[in-house]
Amino acid sequence: MIDWWDKQIQRADLLAAQSSGAKELLAFYAQLLRAQKEIYEFLRSRKDWLPSGEIECDLSVIREALPILLKTVEAYGPEALAAEAHDLSETSSEIINEMLTSHWRSPTDIQFFAKAFLQPYGRWLVDTGAERPRRELAGSERHCPFCGGNPQVSFLQSKEGNSESGNRDLICATCLASWEFRRVVCANCGEERPAQLGYFHTPDYDHVRIEACDTCKHYIKGVDLTRLGFAVPLVDEVAAAPLDVWARAHGYVKIELNLVGL
Ligand SMILES: [Zn+2]
Ligand SMILES: [Zn+2]
Known part of the structure; x- marks a missing residue:
């Protein structure tokens, strides 16, 4: 069975090759998906560890994978985003922790790095059958029944x-x-x-x-x-x-x- 991430990556590669209007976006997205897959694999292959769904507890482990995303964005992202990735790679862990925790608690679609980084973590929570994360988000049928996301x-x-x-x-x-x-x-x-x-x-x-x-x-x-x-x-x-x-x-x-x- 083909891996879920590979399915996304292959489709992005194919459409990037075919597309005229969105070629660059798709090529970048394909690289992002590769980084996300690598982050997911990092979490999955971690010995004697399963995510708790409590971001504070899991942060020390998942943070180690952040350079995977930052390097990818520095190499393939648009200029402004690449510069931001570089800055983040030199940012203190307290600030990074704060960024990730606050995004997890109240996500916003304009926080690119936190969103892109936490997607494979969220997916790993779903796949491991972790307890529903407590995020204190407004739950409704229009929000994800697992994590409360949009x-x-x-x-x-x-x-x-x-x-x-x-x-x-x-x-x-x-x-x-x-x-x-x-x-x-x-x-x-x-x-x-x-x-x-x-x-x-x-x-x-x-x-x-x-x-x-x-x-x-x-x-x-x-x-x-x-x-x-x-x-x-x-x-x-x-x-x-x-x-x-x-x-x-x-x-x-x-x-x-x-x-x-x-
Ligand atoms: Zn409406
Ligand atoms: Zn969700």
Whole structure:
């Protein structure tokens, strides 16, 4: 069985080679995914250690993997981000600990380094069956049932014997787990009136659409795996960058920016 991370990486490599508009973003994202996989492997291969889900307890171990991310961003990231990675590599551990802890407690999509670094940690928590982390976030069906994170992307797939939810799932921006979500509902405010919900796509990305809400003016991208079964939601979402430009131009705000800042 192909590794989950390899699946993301291979898709990003493929789309980077094909894409015209988002080539650089995808090439960078592919490198980020490689770094995240390496961080995940570092955590997984750690002897006699399982994450507790308490960030304070786990920090001493997970911090050791931070240079993996910083080196990658320094080598492949856009100039400003690469400079920031360099600065962070010389930052005191107290400040780094504070950055990671505060992001874990109240995540924001504009804290690139903390978000990118903690995703493989979150994923490792899910995979080890760790206790749900206590993050004191507002829980609702629109947040990840495991860690309370925001949805990063939505996807549709065919599931047998499940027509009720319309087979829509959301992927968590923090731990990368997915959960079922009703089909015709805003993933930000819960709006259910169809007249308030709009879907937009272009022929260039037949399997990706903008799912926008006119009540809260937020949007998320949806990847339709029933149209393109080998699409990989997190990666195809990044590849469809022009849709974000369109959504923003029409006054919509993304629920959660992705790792390339769109
Ligand atoms: Zn989560
Ligand atoms: Zn809404």
